[in-house]
Every structure is written in structure tokens, then in C-alpha cells.
Amino acid sequence: MNFDFSDEQKQLRDEARRFLDENCTTKEVRAILEGKDVYDRKLWKGLADLGLLGIAIPEEFGGAGAGRLELCIVAEEIGRALAPVPYSSTVYLASEILLRAGTDAQKKEWLPKIAKGEAIGALAFVEGPGNPTPGGMKASVSGGKLSGRKTLVADGGVADFAIVAARAGSGENTLSLYLVDLKGAGVTRANVETVDPTRNHAEITFANAPAALVGNEGEGWTLLTQALDRAAVLVAFEQIGGADRALYMARDYALDRMAFGRQIGSFQAIKHILADMYVSATLARSNAYYGAWALSTDAGELAEAAANARVSATQAFQLCAKQNNQVHGGMGFTWEADCHLFYRRSNLLALTLGSLSWWEDALIERMRKRNAA
Amino acid sequence: MNFDDTPAEAAFRAEARAWISANAPRQYEDDLRASPFGRVVLKNADIIAASKDWQRKKADAGWACLHWPKEYGGRGATPIERVIWSQEEGLYGKLSSLFIIGHGMCGPTMMAYASEAHKKTRLPPLASGQEIWCQLFSEPASGSDLAGLRTRAEKSGDDWIVNGQKVWTSGAHHSDWAILITRTDPDVPKHKGLTMFFLNMKSPGIDIRPIKQSNGQAEFNEVYFNDVRIPDHQRLGKVGDGWNVSLTTLMNERLSIGASMPTGFPELFDLFARLTIDGRPAIERSDVRAKLANWAIRANGLKYTSYRSISALSRGEMPGPENSIGKLVAGATMQDIATFAADMQGPTGAMKKSEGVDEAGLFQAMLMRSIATRIEGGTDEILRNIIAERVLALPADVRVDKDVPFNRIPTRGR
């Protein structure tokens, strides 16, 4: 059994970590938090130069042609660094959807630009409160023109193009995916405020915006859920990266901080908080690895493995981030302390691909299907 | 068992109700109602001026600091009358948050330790809200371990010279007076070298800087002392007895009876009764119900625990320490509720403003603020220790710093 990353992959992790340690300290994250820009352009360029934007894009489309395991490695580091860049929307969602369902022309047009850092992509699938359902989307396409409104589009304010879920007609199975050039006609965007301002989110209104089909008509729900499953594994890696760093931040503080003449880490009340954080982070890491295996091999278990990784990683990051704050006491509640950066990100990531309760439901449904088979 | 007033209580309630109905600042009613938790925002008025006006009005009519003696600006009321008053004052009580620390902690400490002359001068303007007080206790290196504080007070003639830094001081920037705990002798064990003072916040050498919190607000300050001079007659308690004096203050902090800590439960219940998921009300989902039920019993449990305390007061007894569970329960519950409120909204739960969910911003504010609720005025862990030690009578943790001179206690973890 070799249920671990290879030495080469671990080397990639070291390189990515070194790069992010130098170029994405919490100072850079705070610059975005405080509104100095919508994302870190210099970091984005650096990731492109390192080949990390197109790492999983085949060489024929200008990428590095590596696999999904390499992408998981990078995702963990992006999450660890709380990188304020449109990585997840561009790489896990937009380019993955194009790779799996896009036409050759669409791939040729966008993938090389993504790899070079010249194009940002997004996925627009949320229209209002509630988790996505096939019947819940009202945006529609008629005569190649898309109309409707999407909200909470991750990186929607900075993206060059979006994959948009919309109906091709009024029937039941008409949901389809479309590619829309966001710089083109019929698109207006407004940034929305979220719990984590280090990542851009926008509301996009489409009024007869030219839209090109991605995949087959009526295949939208299947493509969307597959895309969310695949992204769930990658976001789980971002989450375990963040959870791990929050855990060790808390550990370090418990070693440094003195109270009652002792390190606070010598009190069982603090130790037990940290032990529970560790347990949760460890389970989430192992579950994320299983998700990585399923993603990289396109295994039949992918849907279940993705939900499993997602539930576990969401719980672990939320626990580690909130308890990191608790261990830091009052200091953790200041703007200057980095605790809230993790707390914000943990709460954002818990929601954007569909919320925890939705994935919990999906996990059980998928386990049932497997058991029945 | 009943929830009725005694005849005397009923008469008092009628009097309070009549006065409030004739005098309450109704122009703020909507604003106060719209601030179910945290900071009160008034649309057309300055909150400090409005608070002072209401407090002054109450004081003039004898409704300020009800349980204080009349000569210090109070009404000489019984504890149960005070509870009845706050029930009747209701929403308008939110206008008193500016004075909570002064009335609840500084006042009682002054009453117990200041000279008669000081009490007569300082307490009435505190009761009537014309002077605001703050409490200078926490320091960067001493939070849960308050007695680890390092702000020095050195005797110079009849005065004391204070140098050091305090942190997490609520309202320091608009306070007129403060109580301050300092270290007067670092050569004796930590609890023995402390001394308490009161001082004018406009004294030369005081520098107040707001702390920006992780939720973006600034409710607290850092306060720096540079050769601040305090006359010895403003000392509270004996030199070296500051720890015992501070216990008077802190006991008052944790003994706020009948005060209901917000949990976010009523707001969540309302939201889920209205929010539709997949075409049906969220409240019809069994997972939502299971969670709501769990939080309902916590919120109700807190409410009825405070009713039990009120009943004890009504009988003239001092309530037990049950009240220390309030913040422990409320803080964590609020954090869980805010997280679940976001979860049920799906991805848009991340948004501060969301169409169809008016409370989105409120729950997000709770999510960010509940972090602090679990820490301020005693962390969850300290409160569990208090319950274990003072309620259940378990022994204290082993103390390694008890008999060690303060300046020999290690200050760095590694």
C-alpha cells in the first residue's frame, strides 16, 4: 500500500510552501482584507511563473501536464497560506470544467491564458439563499443569449470569463452550462461583502449576454455536481492546510503564553482543546487523501469520497480556527492577531461549494447507493 | 410555585411602569429594538448624549442605581426591586450599557473602600450618569491570570507614580474616572504586592488608544501610563491589599442577576420559521428541529435559572452561584447558532447582505463577535474552573506561583 504522496510530490509541496512563505505572509493577506486590492496580483503572477496555475492543464494547452495529486498538494499550500488569489475558482472549477466538458476551441482559447496567469475564470451557480438544486435556477439562455442573475460568484468581480449554469428551455432537464465572456456585452457586476473579504465575491447580472454551451444541453446538473465533487476534494486540501496551520499557531501560543506561573499549554483545559483539534485535523487529512486518490484515478468512489473529504475538512477547519481563537484569548480577538484570518476563511470555505448540511446529506445518500449496489 | 409578584412587589412594579410610560425616550424605541445584540446604533442621536440624558432623567426621579443608598444617588431599594425595575425598563435598559462597569463594578468598590468624602463627591455623578467610569485591570501579560499584572505604582511623597499598560478597557476614551489596580511591591508573592486606586482619566500621562478588534469594531482600549500621579487619598484599601479589593469588583461583575445574555436563539427561530429550503419551511426539516430544540432548551434553561435567582431575591436570599453559567452557555451557543444560520442559507450564508434573509448581517456579526463573548470577563475555561471550584467545591488547580516573589515568576514560555 502506498497511500501517501510520492517524494517528487512532496518536493513540489516544499517548493510551493517556500514560495508562499516568502510571497504570501499574512501581511499580503491583510492587504486584501483591508481593501488595498481585490486580489494579490503579484502573487498571482508568481504562481503563474512557477507553473502552478496550469499544473493540471495538459501540455498541449500550455500547462505542466501534471496530475490531480499535484494539484491537491498545491491546494493544501494555498489553503495554508490563506492565499488571496482566485485560485480555486480558476483552477479547481473553471479550468477543470473546461478540461472535462469544453470544446477543443474553448480549451484552446482559455486554458493557455489560465496557465499564463492572463485569464481568471469563475463558476456562477448560486442565485439566492439555499443550496443548489436542479430546479432552483432561473437564469436561462435563448438564442445563444444568457439572462438572469447569479450571486456569490467567487472571484466574479475579477474573472475574465465564467461558466454559468442556466436553462436552455423551460423543461425539466434543460439545465446546461455556458461559457460567458465577462468582459463582453450584457454583463454587469457588483462586488458583495462576505465573511472573508480576502476573497472576491460578486453578483453578476446577465442581460442577453452571448453564451456558448459547455458540454451537452441538458447535461448541466450532472456537470455541475461533478465539478463540485472534484472541487470539494481540492477545497478539502485547502481546508486541511488552514486547519493545520491554525492548530500549530495555537500550539505555539500555548507554549509561549504564561499564566499562573506556567505555560498555559500545561493546563489540561488547554491541552484537551488542542488534542481535539489535532484529532479532527488528522481525520480530515486522511479523508482528504482518500479523496485525492479517488480524484486522481477517476474512481467510481469519487462522489462518496468527495463528500467524505468535504464534511471532514469543513468540520476540522471550523473547529481548529475557532479554537485557535479561544486558545489565544483576548489577543486572538484583535485585528492585529492573525486568528481571525483563519476564522474568516474557515467559515467562507464551509459555505461556498454548498454548505456542510448539504454535503452531509450527500455523503449518506452516496453511501446508500454504494451499499445498495 | 408561581410567577406572581407579592403585593409589595406589585405596587413597586406599578409605580415603575407608570413612571417609565410617562418618561421613556420613545423616539429611540425602534433603534433599540433593531439592536438585539451588541452595539446599539441610534439613527438620529448621539448614543452617549442619549444615554446620559436618560440616566439623568432617571436619577432626578430616583430611578438610578436603585439599590444604592440615597446619599450616594441611589434609591435604597431592595435587590428584588432592582430586578423588577430592569424588567420594566426593558428595551430602554440598553441605554445604560455605557454605565454598566461604573455602576456594577467601580461604584460598589468605591462604596466599600473610599473615604466618606470621596463617596459623597464621586458616587452621585456616577449614579446620575454625568460621569462615566472604567475599570483598569487586564494587561497584555495578565488576562485570565489577573494577579500577574505589572503596572507599577511607586510611592513619591504623598503621591503614587504609575507606569505601565492596561488593555481591554471598555470605554476608556469617554470615561471621566477609573479604578486601577497596580503592583506596588514586586518582591512579594504576586497576590500580595497589589494596590488599588481610583483616578481621574484626564490626569496627565494617560494615553488612550483604541483596539481594533477582529470583527472590525473598537469597543476596547489600551491605556498607557507614563508617570501618572495619584494622590494617596485615592487609594482603595490598604497598600498590598489590592487583590482582595479587586475581588469585590469582580464578584460584582459576575453577579448580574436577571440579565439575560443574548444567544441568538429567538432570531434563529424566527428566521427558520420563515426561510424556505427546497420549497418548504426550514423549520419543517428534522435536522433543523433537532438543533433548534437543543438550543431552545439552553436558552430557556438560562431564562428559568435567572427566574430561580429572582425568586431567591424575592425571598430576601442571596442567589447561589448558578448565574456564572450564563456566559458559558450563551457564548458557545451563539457561535454555534451563527454557524448553523449561515449553513442553512447555503453558499449565500457567507454574504453580509442577502436578499430574502434580512438577518444575514446580524448572524454574521454574531459569528464574529461570539469569539470575544467566549473570552471577555472570564474565558470558557476559567468559567468552568469557577463552576467546578466555587459551585461544586472541587479543589483549585496546583499553583506554582503562589509563594514565589513576583519578580521570580517566569515570564516567557520558551
Next chain:
Amino acid sequence: MNFDDTPQEAEFRKLARTWIEANRPDDLLAVLEALNPDGSKKASTADIVRVSKAWQKRKADGGWACLTWPKEYGGRAATPIQRVIWDQEEGAYGQLSQPFAIGQGMCGPTVMAYADEDTKRRLLPPLASGEDVWCQLFSEPAGGSDVAGLRTRAEKQDNGDWLINGQKIWTTGAHFCDYGIVITRNDPTVPKHKGLTMFWLDMKSPGVEVRPIKQASGHSGFNEVYFTNVRIPDSQRLGKVGDGWNVSITTLMNERFSIGARVATGVPEFFDFASSYRMPDGTLAIEDASVRARLATWASRSNGLKYTAYRAISALSRGERPGPENSIGKLVSAPMMQDIAMAALDLQGPEGARTIDGATPAAKLYQQLYHAIGMRIAGGTDEVMRNIIAERVLGLPADVRVDKDVPFNKIPTKGR
């Protein structure tokens, strides 16, 4: 990343599988059927021990007992990963080895580390082959989480023998054991960790009295063991006089380090139960949103344990020592098992209170309700496990110890 064997591993797996195919204890299956995974047994203990010994002997004769032990002590000199592969292949039959778990997992390694060569050659092969069953005599009424607080006295006699007096508790299987390792206090005047000495002994020695403990569940898997002037020759001492604490750590490290061992969580049982149990409105429990929400958390934690074990197995496969992640198993599974059992009872409404026997999912979950209480305590309480993770994994300082440098007989023994 893959779940495949290396060629050598695959070859070994084939060898194991072939042998098991040819030798599998079909004749013992009937008894096996009656075994519950949670350890509450329908068959009598004597029957189980008899069947277990038969299977163990068969394995030993084929060279499949105590795989990682040296051949001269009855093992196969296999690598740790081969041991894991064997366990996977042995599968459910491995449950038959339960009576030997403590002897082979804890007593054997301790004897191997501390006994003289003759003793090892004499004692270890029959332990490996299941002819002798061993137990571990550590816990005492006043020394549970705080093992070093034990009081069973060992006093050196003029002829060199030791005289043992005292009481042990929570001894698994003492009533059918042939040998035991016992930790004693030889010197109460020095600090607690310094006055301990370890021995092995014949459980049939005069003065040893075994009494079963009736547990909260009504079962009796554990014993109290009383020692009244039990004589142990000095040659049966393990480690130096006064060094028993360090010796016991060898034993306990082995207890907490069992890789790839499947931990019972109750998740599959609950899944089966919820998939077949109909709620009053006729829907299946598993279709209920609140059941799903809770089950999802349990399932992902249970999966997390499984894949954490896979990561450890992978480390073994590369020839590395797995990290400390494995110490989380019991801490995760035991409280979860308790929650799951309570949820299963709750779903059944008032009926949930009814005692159910048998092998249905509901019955298994009912039994777990009690089993979990013990699981959260045995072999290190939840609290001790958290301390271990915090201190040994995360590197936090130990708690302040008031008993460290105090002579044992000066340590207070009554709370009030």
C-alpha cells in the same frame, strides 16, 4: 498514491491467502458466528478459549503465529507490513485471537525485552502457539490512570524470593490465564515512579485468587486478582529492581501501538439499523435529515480512522515507523460508539429502552451502549489519551506534578 501491494507484498499476501484457504477454521465457524464484534459473547468463555487455542495452534504449526517475532521464539521473523497483510487476510478469523491479544501484544514484547535467553526460549513459543494464555496485572483500585500509584507490595525475602501482597483489578481474562506479568511496589520510601519492580508469574501460584467483576452491562470480562503471600523467585524479575516503571512503558507502548487494527465504531451497525428501521410515519430512519446529519459526521470520522490507518500502513510499507497519528483511534471511536448507541435507542422511541439480545443491528447497538462506557476508560481514559496527544504529539509540557519527588508513602491517599 495507490492501495496496491509492492511485488513482495503481493507475493506474501498470496502465500498467506493460500494457506488460509487451505486451513481456514471452517470447523470453528459455528462458534465464531456466535461472537459479537463488540466482545459480548454468546458462547461460553471456555468454549471460545478452546476454539481460539485450536486455531492459534494450527497457525503456529503453519508458521503464522506472532509473525513479527523471531523464529526461535515461535514467530516468523516477518516485517511489520507483512504482519498487517496477514491481519487483513485473516480477516474475521482474527477475532479468534482475542484471548491472546494481551499476552502476544503486551506480555510477549516485555518478556522479550527483559527476560534472560533461557526463559524466553521456554516461555515465548507456547505463548505464540496459544498453548499458554497470558494476562497483564497493572491496574489497581487506587492506581488507574495513574498506574504508578499502585500499592501491591513485593518484599524481598532472605532466600532471594519476593513475597507479593495486594490487589489488582480490571485484569482481562485472568480466570483462564496461565501466566501474567505483574508490576509491584518494592520500595514505598522513594518517589512513586522509582520504587516499582516488574515480574512474570505462574497464575496457578499459591496465594493468587481471581474473582470476576460484574460490569454495568451485566457481563464479566474482567477480574480482580488478589495476592496473598504469593512467592515469586527473583529469576522471574523483568528488569532491574526499582526499574518497573520503565519496563511497564515498554508494555504500554505496545498496547497503544497497534496499526491497522480495525477499531469498532458502531458506524456500520448504525448504518444497517437506520437503513432498515422504519419511523412511525413509515419512512426509513436513514431518510430522516437529522439522522443523516449525525450519521454523516460519524461516518466521516470512522472513515478518517480507516484512512489514517492506511497512511500508517503505507509508512510501514516504506520501512518507516508510522507517526503518532495512531494514538487517536480509541479516543475517536469510543465516545462515538456511545453517541451512536444512544442515537439508535432514541430513534426507537420508548421501545429503545427494551433490552435486546441477538445479532440484529439494533441488538448490537444496544450492547454497545454499555460496552462504550468501558471503552472510554480501558487502556487509557479519554482524558489520558488527550494528554498523550497533547504532550507526545504536539509537544506541550506535562501538567504540574505534585507527587513526583515525594516518597510514595508520603503521598496523600484520601481526597478528604
